[in-house]
Amino acid sequence: MTSIAKQIERSYSATRASAKASRLVAYGIQPASRMVDALDTHSVHWRQWQMDVVETPLLEHFPEGQRDALVYLSADSDTTITQLEPGKIYIVGAIVDRNRHKGLCQRIATEHGIPTAKLPIGEHLHMLSRKVLTTNHGDGWR
Known part of the structure; x- marks a missing residue:
């Protein structure tokens, strides 16, 4: 949960500083959950952010017939x-999709009929391992 809370904080910070701001929405954050505890601990002002927090999980918020976008x-x-x-x-999964969860985001999307896409990371960044970005990679992209 700590890792996800930090990812949300970095994403919010980068979005706020961007010339072309995107709307951030965090789905599936329940009141009195471990996620809220982690945000309260690591990002004490998160409730004041200009970010939508939706209690409903993403796949429930967008039922099967409403997933075209x-x-x-x-x-x-x-x-x-x-x-x-x-x-x-565009959905950015808050699952740390490392070696032990390799392919998890792709599998979840495929199972639920949501198209997937990857960013052209290899064309713009030299990375020795899998072409997976973390929120740390976005620092300084403003």
Whole structure:
């Protein structure tokens, strides 16, 4: 939970500082949960952020017939995008998709009929391992 809380904080900070701000929405954050405890501990002012916090999990918020605008970003996708499309909702999973969870975000999206795409990381960054970004990689992109 601590890792996810820090990822949300970094994402919010980068979005606020960006010239082209995106709307951040965090789904599935229940009151009195371990996630709220982690945010309260590591990001004490998170309740004042200009970010939507939705208690309903993402897949319940967008039932099967309403998922046309969704695109799950996954390093394991076969589709590479070079620009974001207006009207699309890009999902950044808050699951630390490392070796022990390799392919988890891709699998979840596929199981629920949500298209996936990956960013062209290898074309812009030299990385020795899997082409997976963390929120730390975004520091200084403003």
